[in-house]
Amino acid sequence: MHRPTPSGGPSLPVAFANTVRCDACRSDDALATPRRYRAWARRVGGELPERIPADDLAALRRLRSAVTALLRSAIERSAPPRSALDRLRAAGRATVPRPVLAWSGAGWVVREAVPDVPSRRRVGEMLQEATTSLLTGPHREQLRACEGKGCAHFLLARTRGQRWCSATGCGNRARVARHYERAKRRRPDR
Numbered sequence: 001m002h003r004p005t006p007s008g009g010p011s012l013p014v015a016f017a018n019t020v021r022c023d024a025c026r027s028d029d030a031l032a033t034p035r036r037y038r039a040w041a042r043r044v045g046g047e048l049p050e051r052i053p054a055d056d057l058a059a060l061r062r063l064r065s066a067v068t069a070l071l072r073s074a075i076e077r078s079a080p081p082r083s084a085l086d087r088l089r090a091a092g093r094a095t096v097p098r099p100v101l102a103w104s105g106a107g108w109v110v111r112e113a114v115p116d117v118p119s120r121r122r123v124g125e126m127l128q129e130a131t132t133s134l135l136t137g138p139h140r141e142q143l144r145a146c147e148g149k150g151c152a153h154f155l156l157a158r159t160r161g162q163r164w165c166s167a168t169g170c171g172n173r174a175r176v177a178r179h180y181e182r183a184k185r186r187r188p189d190r
């Protein structure tokens, strides 16, 4: 399995894109149900809201397609699909705290009120911020698509040679396949 990454920073878009179902890694869609989303959000940690109503998960899955398309175009160094960029921007529209007049008991004060926005909007804001910092910052060079056969996951490579989303999953399968190929070559069919 692929290890979740700390939330917030540039690793969040990778962790978010990696919620997709992957047959190679035998992992389910982590955005399929509120329960699965919650387990994922807890693993990732940080400030991700833990509760997303089932009806809002479809919007997050669409956002995931957009983020995935952006990551892919960054890896391929090609222009991103316009629709993906638009979707990320729309999801991340800032919900700015507003000053609100209040009475402290001794005098007037201004309090900041954060508008009551749905949790999925907060996820959208976090992703808009994190994707911006990933695609325009130094971590972009570490962004890769896993080379595991049939794997749908991405990774932020910590070393130059890192090619798989997980050493125990895709990395191990590739090693086993290489070993098998070598053995076959040494021992041709009779």
Ligand SMILES: [Zn+2]
Residues within 6 Å of the ligand: 022, 023, 024, 025, 146, 148, 150, 151, 152, 153, 165
């Ligand atoms: Zn995978």
Ligand SMILES: [Zn+2]
Residues within 6 Å of the ligand: 025, 146, 147, 148, 151, 152, 153, 164, 165, 166, 169, 170
């Ligand atoms: Zn993989």
